[in-house]
Amino acid sequence: MAGQYPYGGEPPQDRGSTALRSVLILAAVAGVVTVVAGLLIVLRSPQEYGLASQRDMLPVTVQPDGKATGQPAQALFKAAPTVPPPLPQLNPAPPMLPSTPQRIVIKRLGINAPVQSVGLAKDGTIQVPPADNPNLAGWYRNMSTPGEAGPAVMLGHKDTRTRSAVFSRLYEIRNGDTIEVKRQDHTTAVFTVGGVEQASKKTFPTQRVYGSQSNAQLHLITCGGTYNRSIGHYTDNIIVYATMTSSYRG
Incomplete structure (x- = not known):
């Protein structure tokens, strides 16, 4: 019948939804990359971000x-x-x-x-x-x-x-x-x-x-x-x- 799909068939995906989903996935990936990069910078120079204790920085x-x-x-x-x-x-x-x-x-x-x-x-x-x-x-x-x-x-x-x-x-x-x-x-x-x-x-x-x-x-x-x-x-x-x-x- 018109307007129905064969049994076992899947409705075709809406193109607008697909595009929106792709944008959201790309944004999430970019956010993760930004956070990781920021953590690497902080870990390399902890004293510049208040994360290193005074004792960690003492001369030996x-x-x-x-x-x-x-x-x-x-x-x-x-x-x-x-x-x-x-x-x-x-x-x-x-x-x-x-x-x-x-x-x-x-x-x-x-x-x-x-x-x-x-x-x-x-x-x-x-x-x-x-x-x-x-x-x-x-x-x-x-x-x-x-x-x-x-x-x-x-x-x-x-x-x-x-x-x-x-x-x-x-x-x-x-x-x-x-x-x-x-x-x-x-x-x-x-x-x-x-x-x-x-x-x-x-x-x-x-x-x-x-x-x-x-x-x-x-x-x-x-x-x-x-x-x-x-x-x-x-x-x-x-x-x-x-x-x-x-x-x-x-």
Whole structure:
């Protein structure tokens, strides 16, 4: 009959529908190609698109090398773990009475940070400042206070998983630089750097850092060396040895 199709037959396709379908398929293919190309660009340069963490971009060269400041490289202090800390070429100032530290200031490195008291963790290691406050230094309260006779020990993060932290530039410090620690008794102890050491965490110079000293010293510790992604830690420590050479009220 007119207007009917034989059994088993298929109605002829509408040409307009076919053209529209072809256009839609081509548009979809083009869209997929565009997305893939964009992803390839982003993956090749993740830091330009905010996808690379600060830690992923950290240099893996041995520190310090002096290149960051354009100054000649300074020789790192190297000695057996039992050798005393290096002293600056200035006479030490007489030690002061104990007083809790409140802020640490290293003007040349742009550091001006509050100080928090820390103790020992359950595993016997020194606690570190909380990672959620990267601009915070920790003072080990079981040792001397800064300015008191003996070594005062402060720790700070080099970085967190998302940004740099309080001691990110500590490897740039140089012999003769000054470090100020503002204390609770309204005095400021001024320390002069005598040496910088990069030590493997496997051979940490415990005696040099924590051993008894007759003058007032300040030892700063942060991470250094290369970042081992398999264990989530740096291989080394950067240790700064400084001796109190003056103080002032304020």
